[in-house]
Amino acid sequence: MSGEEFVPLSLTPLLIGIFAAVACALPGNFLVLRRQALIGDAISHVVLPGIVVAFLLTGAISAWPMMLGAAGAAVIAVILIEAIRRLGKIEPGAAMGVVFTTMFAGGVLLLEQTDTSTVHLDVEHALYGNLESLIWLDATGWSSVLDLEALAGLPVELPRMALTLVLVIAFTWLFWRPLKLSTFDEGFARTVGIRTNLLGLALVVIAAIAAVAAFDAVGSIIVIAMFICPPAAARMMTNQLEHQIGWSVGFAIASAVSGYVLAGYGPLWLGAQDAVSAAGMIATMSGVILALTAVFGPCRTRAGAPVQA
Amino acid sequence: MLSDALLLQLGYNASLVAIGATLLGVSAGVTGTFLFLRKRALVSDAISHATLPGVCLAFMLMVAFGGDGRNLVGLLLGSAVSAWIGLLCLNWLTRNTRLAEDAAIGSVLSVFFGLGIVLLTVIQTMGVGRQAGLEGFLLGSTAGMLWADAVVIAIGGASTLALILLMRRPMTLVAFDPEYAAARGLPVDRIDLAMMGLVMAVTVVGLKIVGLILIVALLIIPPVTARFWTERSDRVVLLGGIVGGLSGYLGAALSASAPNLPTGPIIVLVSFGFFAISLFLAPNRGVLAAILRHFRFQRRVHLRQGLLALAQGQPIYERLTLRLLTRAGLARADGVATEAGKARAAKALRDEKRWEVIRSDQTHEAAAALYDGLRDIETVLTKDQIVEIDHQIGGPQGVPA
Numbered sequence: 223m224s225g226e227e228f229v230p231l232s233l234t235p236l237l238i239g240i241f242a243a244v245a246c247a248l249p250g251n252f253l254v255l256r257r258q259a260l261i262g263d264a265i266s267h268v269v270l271p272g273i274v275v276a277f278l279l280t281g282a283i284s285a286w287p288m289m290l291g292a293a294g295a296a297v298i299a300v301i302l303i304e305a306i307r308r309l310g311k312i313e314p315g316a317a318m319g320v321v322f323t324t325m326f327a328g329g330v331l332l333l334e335q336t337d338t339s340t341v342h343l344d345v346e347h348a349l350y351g352n353l354e355s356l357i358w359l360d361a362t363g364w365s366s367v368l369d370l371e372a373l374a375g376l377p378v379e380l381p382r383m384a385l386t387l388v389l390v391i392a393f394t395w396l397f398w399r400p401l402k403l404s405t406f407d408e409g410f411a412r413t414v415g416i417r418t419n420l421l422g423l424a425l426v427v428i429a430a431i432a433a434v435a436a437f438d439a440v441g442s443i444i445v446i447a448m449f450i451c452p453p454a455a456a457r458m459m460t461n462q463l464e465h466q467i468g469w470s471v472g473f474a475i476a477s478a479v480s481g482y483v484l485a486g487y488g489p490l491w492l493g494a495q496d497a498v499s500a501a502g503m504i505a506t507m508s509g510v511i512l513a514l515t516a517v518f519g520p521c522r523t524r525a526g527a528p529v530q531a
Numbered sequence: 532m533l534s535d536a537l538l539l540q541l542g543y544n545a546s547l548v549a550i551g552a553t554l555l556g557v558s559a560g561v562t563g564t565f566l567f568l569r570k571r572a573l574v575s576d577a578i579s580h581a582t583l584p585g586v587c588l589a590f591m592l593m594v595a596f597g598g599d600g601r602n603l604v605g606l607l608l609g610s611a612v613s614a615w616i617g618l619l620c621l622n623w624l625t626r627n628t629r630l631a632e633d634a635a636i637g638s639v640l641s642v643f644f645g646l647g648i649v650l651l652t653v654i655q656t657m658g659v660g661r662q663a664g665l666e667g668f669l670l671g672s673t674a675g676m677l678w679a680d681a682v683v684i685a686i687g688g689a690s691t692l693a694l695i696l697l698m699r700r701p702m703t704l705v706a707f708d709p710e711y712a713a714a715r716g717l718p719v720d721r722i723d724l725a726m727m728g729l730v731m732a733v734t735v736v737g738l739k740i741v742g743l744i745l746i747v748a749l750l751i752i753p754p755v756t757a758r759f760w761t762e763r764s765d766r767v768v769l770l771g772g773i774v775g776g777l778s779g780y781l782g783a784a785l786s787a788s789a790p791n792l793p794t795g796p797i798i799v800l801v802s803f804g805f806f807a808i809s810l811f812l813a814p815n816r817g818v819l820a821a822i823l824r825h826f827r828f829q830r831r832v833h834l835r836q837g838l839l840a841l842a843q844g845q846p847i848y849e850r851l852t853l854r855l856l857t858r859a860g861l862a863r864a865d866g867v868a869t870e871a872g873k874a875r876a877a878k879a880l881r882d883e884k885r886w887e888v889i890r891s892d893q894t895h896e897a898a899a900a901l902y903d904g905l906r907d908i909e910t911v912l913t914k915d916q917i918v919e920i921d922h923q924i925g926g927p928q929g930v931p932a
Binding site for chain 2: 254257258259260262263267306309310311312313315316317318319320323324326327328330331334335349350443444446447449450451453454457458485489496497498499501502503504505506508509512516519521522523524
């Protein structure tokens with residue numbers, strides 16, 4: 223394909239998809255190891271009431287209030303889950319189930335109650351996002367990448383997602399040792415003076431930021447998939463956290479690229495007319511990768527598990 | 532308007548939905564209880580999301596064979612098949628790989644849902660009319676419910692209940708103590724799978740009313756609510772069913788009483804209302820009960836310390852202690868003991884001495900382990916034993932005869 227077609231139509235969605243996937247996969251590694259993988263699921267559900275409330279307060283579809291609303295809802299959800307878990311002495315999974323379904327139901331109800339017919343805000347959008355529509359109309363070819371005038375016309379989601387990715391990488395890099403320690407041996411981490419509760423909360427907040435930013439661009443389904451599938455697949459490949467992070471980033475990029483390409487061009491190869499949902503396809507591809515590693519990965523079994531004849 | 536809805540006076544469709552929602556709520560509440568007691572509540576989330584590709588594939592198949600594509604039974608069959616596949620994937624991942632259950636749940640959930648969305652977009656581009664109904668399965672849509680749909684839901688709910696009734700003993704055993712169940716020779720894996728199969732049945736039946744995203748709430752919230760009120764599993768099951776049924780009924784009635792109140796979310800919010808009430812007001816496990824228990828404990832500690840202080844002639848500075856003592860008529864406001872107070876204080880000091888003897892004596896080890904500074908010694912030892920200990924302590928000393 224020529225640059226004239228590729229750069230305006232596919233480059234930005236592809237980059238946004240990759241950035242979103244990596245930004246979610248990085249904290250996902252720690253969440254999976256800490257058995258908090260479903261926090262990502264809960265966060266992506268409560269994003270909906272967050273943006274609806276933000277919309278009701280501001281009366282307009284604008285990015286920052288909505289992201290603030292979503293992030294606020296995520297934090298409220300985490301606090302509520304913890305409160306219900308402690309006050310009611312309920313196991314964490316059930317507490318999570320109570321909170322996120324209720325908040326999601328509240329979001330749907332608010333959405334139905336308000337008149338959003340004039341604006342583009344609905345549940346389907348929240349689920350699938352609109353990756354395909356994030357095109358870069360000002361570009362004419364590869365030369366536009368260096369053309370300041372054309373760069374000004376980039377979809378805002380791209381720099382925002384890139385910024386989020388930088389933030390996530392910075393967090394992981396800065397807190398690498400404490401994160402690693404507290405993930406594998408929380409008791410030991412506490413004895414050497416790491417404030418594990420705060421660190422755990424910070425990790426969840428970073429995950430929430432990644433989820434909210436990614437959700438805005440690509441919908442919540444990718445967010446859940448990218449939090450869990452690439453790290454889970456990476457876990458089948460290695461026993462070393464450093465390598466696992468590397469693998470997970472690789473898998474995230476691979477699923478984003480292959481998913482986007484398959485969604486955009488796959489149907490054409492099969493003779494159909496229209497593309498299918500890129501977000502759904504990326505999630506599906508991450509599942510395919512996970513399935514492959516679960517069957518062939520060198521470290522797929524539990525350490526010490528009996529070898530089955 | 533609301534009273535009309537509650538009495539099923541709002542017309543045919545609304546009554547149909549209310550009855551269907553009640554049946555669904557009861558079977559979801561009962562099934563969810565076992566899931567909750569087995570500590571696998573969120574497995575239902577994976578199962579419900581995994582229904583989507585099946586619904587889409589069934590629709591495409593039915594259209595391909597020249598059918599309408601919106602036949603509820605066909606769609607539900609498709610959803611059951613794909614939910615079952617998702618469940619098997621989940622089980623395989625947790626059993627044969629190193630992934631913990633939560634990661635397996637998340638991956639199955641997101642991948643199946645992603646695939647479902649891909650298929651939804653395929654259907655949208657297929658160009659067949661009347662495909663709009665499929666999005667209704669995400670959040671449920673009760674507006675156009677037909678008599679046949681209600682019958683499907685009623686039969687599904689009733690047969691789920693019957694199956695649970697048959698399997699409740701082994702399922703309870705497995706939920707509480709899987710190792711013991713295995714030692715008794717029960718096929719734990721198969722019972723687990725059957726439990727999940729029931730969850731899947733409830734999910735499939737509930738797709739039409741509350742949709743696949745919110746059916747999880749009906750499986751989790753009523754059992755959690757019921758758990759606050761009782762410690763017996765059979766009652767949790769019963770209460771879970773009642774809470775689920777009530778939420779379904781009230782939710783459906785509420786949503787019929789005014790426009791723009793979607794059924795599924797309202798049912799979820801009603802059940803959350805029950806949950807919130809239980810969280811605060813339930814006896815024993817509720818927050819209010821815990822606060823009251825804390826205050827009662829605080830009072831006992833203060834009273835005890837106050838009595839010991841009185842007995843040893845120490846001044847009492849702590850205001851709460853003094854207030855409690857005066858209110859019980861054991862001391863005057865200036866901290867001087869009344870006659871009753873002197874007697875209680877002497878008893879408290881003597882009990883403390885008795886405990887000291889017990890705790891230094893190996894033969895009373897079991898009783899001594901119960902010492903927490905608050906327990907009355909009479910609840911631990913017999914009268915004879917206390918007399919014997921008093922004998923060891925002897926009478927008051929240093930008092931001129």
